[in-house]
Amino acid sequence: MEVYLAQPRGFCAGVVRAIEIVERALEKYGPPVYVRHEIVHNKYVVESLKNKGAIFVEELSEVPPKAVTVFSAHGVARSVEEEAAARDLPVLNATCPLVTKVHNQGKRYITKGRTLILIGHAGHPEVEGTMGQVPAPVHLVQSVQEVKALTLPADTPVAYITQTTLSVDDTKDIIAALQARFTDIQGPDIRDICYATQNRQSAVRDLSKLVDVILVVGAANSSNSNRLREIGTEAGVASYLIADGSALNPEWLKDARTVGVTAGASAPEVLVDDVIEAMRRIGPVKVSVLPGREENIEFRLPAELAAS
Numbered sequence: 001m002e003v004y005l006a007q008p009r010g011f012c013a014g015v016v017r018a019i020e021i022v023e024r025a026l027e028k029y030g031p032p033v034y035v036r037h038e039i040v041h042n043k044y045v046v047e048s049l050k051n052k053g054a055i056f057v058e059e060l061s062e063v064p065p066k067a068v069t070v071f072s073a074h075g076v077a078r079s080v081e082e083e084a085a086a087r088d089l090p091v092l093n094a095t096c097p098l099v100t101k102v103h104n105q106g107k108r109y110i111t112k113g114r115t116l117i118l119i120g121h122a123g124h125p126e127v128e129g130t131m132g133q134v135p136a137p138v139h140l141v142q143s144v145q146e147v148k149a150l151t152l153p154a155d156t157p158v159a160y161i162t163q164t165t166l167s168v169d170d171t172k173d174i175i176a177a178l179q180a181r182f183t184d185i186q187g188p189d190i191r192d193i194c195y196a197t198q199n200r201q202s203a204v205r206d207l208s209k210l211v212d213v214i215l216v217v218g219a220a221n222s223s224n225s226n227r228l229r230e231i232g233t234e235a236g237v238a239s240y241l242i243a244d245g246s247a248l249n250p251e252w253l254k255d256a257r258t259v260g261v262t263a264g265a266s267a268p269e270v271l272v273d274d275v276i277e278a279m280r281r282i283g284p285v286k287v288s289v290l291p292g293r294e295e296n297i298e299f300r301l302p303a304e305l306a307a308s
């Protein structure tokens, strides 16, 4: 079996930074360190940090007084920041800088008197965080149909922002529908919202031209991993989301001569290796890495951890 690895795949700079924040906090302050929400959506990552002494909680009320607390890469609402401040919790904020950038864009539009529209998935922690960061009501839209259903007058001055794990391609129809619906509309240049989402999606499109089956390594609750699988399916290739090698179903590969493998932004390379090992147990495998976009983006750590 020929296996092609997409390039780039797996960890993005925001995920690397978030994990490093937890690891350095554990080294500097000693365990336990409390993390609000899964630091990134990957069970393997969460379990390895748990083994080093991180404790994952969903609500700040579960964090004991004075305990070092990390906010996940997805960002949090202002109410969460306020609760942490009121409780005097020492907080390390692992929100991806690109998510913070979206928060700031939203705040700027509100300051300019615009009604804000967020393109994103209801219930996703990043969306909840963004809606809770801007000091005004936000209209969430997930589809062109939902744009049509908005009850705002057509001449309302509006602005849109988008969830970072949606790419230019994901949002273009919704943005076109918004532009058709409103006469006074502004939005950021979405090409620079998240380089990692766009690059991983472009790479899986390239992969889909070459292979019979696509395996996307990632967690079931990872928005960007699910999207990679959908892109493979939309391109007409049987595509499966797979957490690790133990989840490989030999049936998926029975008619495949070529298999493409990629990984969501929160999936570590060790899980890609694990899936390839599982394929080797089915039959001989020849692995090549496709040419793709080089990524050399790094985000700075919070000042209190940078020097440690």
Ligand code: SF4
Pocket (backbone or CB within 6 Å): 012, 013, 014, 015, 073, 096, 097, 098, 099, 164, 165, 194, 195, 196, 197, 224, 265
């Ligand atoms: S996918 Fe993009 S926005 Fe999300 S953590 Fe990675 S770099 Fe940041």
